[in-house]
Amino acid sequence: MKILPYIGFCFLMLCALCTGINSYNRTKGMIAQDVNRALEQVLAKMPDNVVTTDTIRCYRNCLTIAELKDTAGIAMRTVRRDGRLETKLVAEANCSFATTFMLSDQKASGSILFVGMLWLLGSLWYVRRNRPKLIVQGLSYGGIVYHNDKFMTQSGEQIHLTPMQHSLLKMFITADTHTLSKQEICDRLWPKKPDANDTLYTLIRRIKPIIEAHSMLKIESDRGKSYSLILK
Template sequence: MKHQYVIVLFALIITSSMVSFTSYRATEREVNEDMSQALALALDEQQSDVISADTIQIFNRYLQIEALRGNALLAVDTRQGFCPRPHCSMATIFALSDQRLAMVLWMMTMLWGLFCLWKRRKQVPIICGYGGLVYSETDRRFFGLKGEQVKLTPMQQQLMEMFYMSPSHLLTKKEICDALWPKKEDASETLYTLIRRLKPIVEQHSNLKITSDRGRAYELKDS
């Protein structure tokens, strides 16, 4: 699976989380302001800091957010003496917050995640093996006898792919030159140098050899 897909997935996750958290925090501030104001008005009306059943009724009556009535709590904060303090659960605040945009983004995240899984399953590596040398068409990489990646120059890579794509693993000089140097009139010396440098790499990592038919054709041969 390409890195771009993963980057988009993480971007969607982060964006969805931030939108959800931002909405939660905004609602939390509104809830705390409403509860604090309702408590202040309730204590002012009863002219006492003692919490009773009447305090709770008055407190609920002063709450502006209707959904808080019956869900907001009055607790005692012992850090500042026996001071009443309003409290509301995270679940209640989350339920009150507007999560519609966040839900849309989370839905998009889930769909993109499923797409990434489908894409990953679809990209099953196609592997060709010959003479101990393995070629992965998906990654466009060659691997040697011990599973190590064979490092090739772009031109060496292209030539090796041509050898592997050929059913007989045999290529004529003309086929190679036309594919690698289409604008060059005579690429004989360039081809000779390419083959000379490629031979030891192939022999080091596999049981293969590149043989020549008097310079007219080259064959990737299993020894």
């Protein structure tokens, strides 16, 4: 499957992202636990519900994460409890996303990311190495190659056609001007059918999207008298 290497790359990137987010969230939880534990220790030593310079100094000294000692603080918050408003001391880490990310262990996600990049480079090399070679033999026009009674793109991908579509495209490709009259097509494809206009119209309508999807060509009608295979 051509898309399998890219599916593998996307899966590895998703794993790296989920692992990194999980590590980041665990670090946030550790920071919250550290500041709350430090506040509990401070309140045990200084039971007064007053924040002073000594309270902040003692609070920061109780922190175990060194990076928080310059940013962590204590704030007064008003909360509703049992229908009454009361003030409460709340510990705040006040650290940025970058600080939290640097504190988190991103080794696992980094390793997966590295493997993913190696996978992508290997996949690109494999796809490029196994890309079909350009066909140089056969009759070529507008990105379609006719060789060994088969129609292919210039990269070697076969264009699947019904027998009638194959015959019509062969007529277009082999014609010097790539232009065919309606009568010429009907006489060649349906020699025993008195009126094949409707059948021809259906055939043209169905082959048009196939040609346009695999080449730089399109079929154009000249006032219903003839059809031309021309460049878009």
